[in-house]
Amino acid sequence: MAETLRADALRNREQILAAARRLLVEYGPDHPLEDIARAAGVGIGTLYRRFPDRAALVDAVISNGMDQLVAAAETALDEEPDAWSALCRFVRFCVSMRLGGLSSVIDAQRHEAIRLQPETIRRRLVLTAALGRMVRDAQADGMLRTDVDVGDIGMVINVHVRQSAGLAHLEASVDARLAELLLAGLRAAAEPEFPLPGVPLTGPDIGG
Structure with missing residues (x-):
């Protein structure tokens, strides 16, 4: 229990x-x-x-971060009027929280061990499903560019994980501006002028 x-x-x-x-x-x-x-x-x-011990704390931080990601995605889908609004809310949350930051600094073997834990896999599948719904519906509504997939969104929200040294006083402004820059590139209107190379990244491509 x-x-x-x-x-x-x-x-x-x-x-x-x-x-x-x-x-x-x-x-x-x-x-x-x-x-x-x-x-x-x-x-x-x-x-x-x-x-x-330190290992237990690191595990808990990463686990808690995954829980927050899942909750943020599901809440956005439940509360926002459409999939694009839900995706925008989710991206803004991820940028502001930098939830992928710890994964970028811990030992690679430790990170891989955590990533392969059954509970981590379960959370990742739930998150991938929620993001998949956002992507499909936002594309169907003509709001999200058609040359992206769940894996691309996952990579986008992991771009901003650390605050530059000495710039903590700009944190809120930097987070807000970066989130809007990322979202501007995801809008369907950006696709004709700025096509992406290669093929869309799926959930399985990034382990989701």
């Missing part, structure tokens, strides 16, 4: 995961856990009670 956390314990866990994602991406996977606990507003003992 899954563990049910008290509200304060759940809040602590979420704060630790958010701090870990930000600091590990910014400073690397070996950043001191004491700094992560301090940034989360908890004691190091609290961190270790939730995550007994």
